[in-house]
Amino acid sequence: MSKKGIAAIVLMLLGGLAPAAVRSQTLSFVGSTDISTQFSPAFYEASGLGLAKNQTSLWSISDAELKIYKLTLSGGNDGAFVPTPVNTQSTLTSHDFEGVTFAPPPPGITDDHFIYVANEATQAILPVNYNTQQYYAEKPLSGMTGYTSVSCGDGHTVSQDFASAGNSGLEGITWDGTYFFVIKEKDPGLILKISADLTQILACKALSLPNATDYSDISYDPTRGKFWIASDEADNVYLYDWSTNSMVKGWHFSIDNMEGISFNPSNSRLYIATDNGNNTDSYLYTYSVQ
Numbered sequence: 001m002s003k004k005g006i007a008a009i010v011l012m013l014l015g016g017l018a019p020a021a022v023r024s025q026t027l028s029f030v031g032s033t034d035i036s037t038q039f040s041p042a043f044y045e046a047s048g049l050g051l052a053k054n055q056t057s058l059w060s061i062s063d064a065e066l067k068i069y070k071l072t073l074s075g076g077n078d079g080a081f082v083p084t085p086v087n088t089q090s091t092l093t094s095h096d097f098e099g100v101t102f103a104p105p106p107p108g109i110t111d112d113h114f115i116y117v118a119n120e121a122t123q124a125i126l127p128v129n130y131n132t133q134q135y136y137a138e139k140p141l142s143g144m145t146g147y148t149s150v151s152c153g154d155g156h157t158v159s160q161d162f163a164s165a166g167n168s169g170l171e172g173i174t175w176d177g178t179y180f181f182v183i184k185e186k187d188p189g190l191i192l193k194i195s196a197d198l199t200q201i202l203a204c205k206a207l208s209l210p211n212a213t214d215y216s217d218i219s220y221d222p223t224r225g226k227f228w229i230a231s232d233e234a235d236n237v238y239l240y241d242w243s244t245n246s247m248v249k250g251w252h253f254s255i256d257n258m259e260g261i262s263f264n265p266s267n268s269r270l271y272i273a274t275d276n277g278n279n280t281d282s283y284l285y286t287y288s289v290q
Helices: 158-162
Strands: 027-034 046-051 057-062 068-072 077-081 097-103 114-119 124-129 170-175 180-184 190-194 201-206 217-221 226-231 236-241 246-252 258-264 269-274 283-289
Touching: 046 114, 046 170, 046 217, 046 269, 057 097, 097 180, 097 217, 114 170, 124 170, 158 190, 158 201, 170 226, 180 217, 226 258
Parallel strands: 046 097, 046 258, 097 170, 170 217, 217 258
Antiparallel strands: 027 283, 046 057, 057 068, 068 077, 097 114, 114 124, 170 180, 180 190, 190 201, 217 226, 226 236, 236 246, 258 269, 269 283
């Protein structure tokens, strides 16, 4: 398969490291779609992917603009909007969107139509109501309890590891039904567990998955109780176990620039979005997980 998804993809188990109990687990290529051309103007630089609440569509964002995109499960146009601040105190000063997930509304709000966006420019999480198309005040990691005290197991606290994160900061976000989990891209790669109200960093672990030099997105898999993590630089996808902080199984893909990943439990499909750079088309790849 070319990088545009015309031929079949070869999936390779990384180093034969998976235990026998999971070796039967496979990913089978289903199809690919040029998602940039589905929108006008074109949707370039897809930098995150998240399953919608109804599990019949996908959310995506771009690191180049303040805009939210919605895709059909086959990569078609299901709408897009530019969110506006709910009040002047919520106005963004800068943005570099890198991940998106559906989750319940913030405390005190009953309208259950929220997605949460990882903003690398501010190392913060942005709540967005897609019903009203408005965003609320973002929640910076630095304002959360535990930022200066929670250790990441690498000899540093969260604040120390994020002190000079720059463009190697927040890169993905997912919701496991109880908590948010976010990843830091690299130098070092981290996974953080955050409270549902976005006020506390509950835990942090340094990531060291085989051959990975960066981590570009994360998605929770409720059927396995594990996480799917993509590595853009390694062209790898991992099934990750938070409890052991290790890979369950890994695959190498002939896809460059993997920037978004999302698992859909309703159809056992794994979706991957690419960010091929400015004015270069992004693609959605679909795999059956068995």
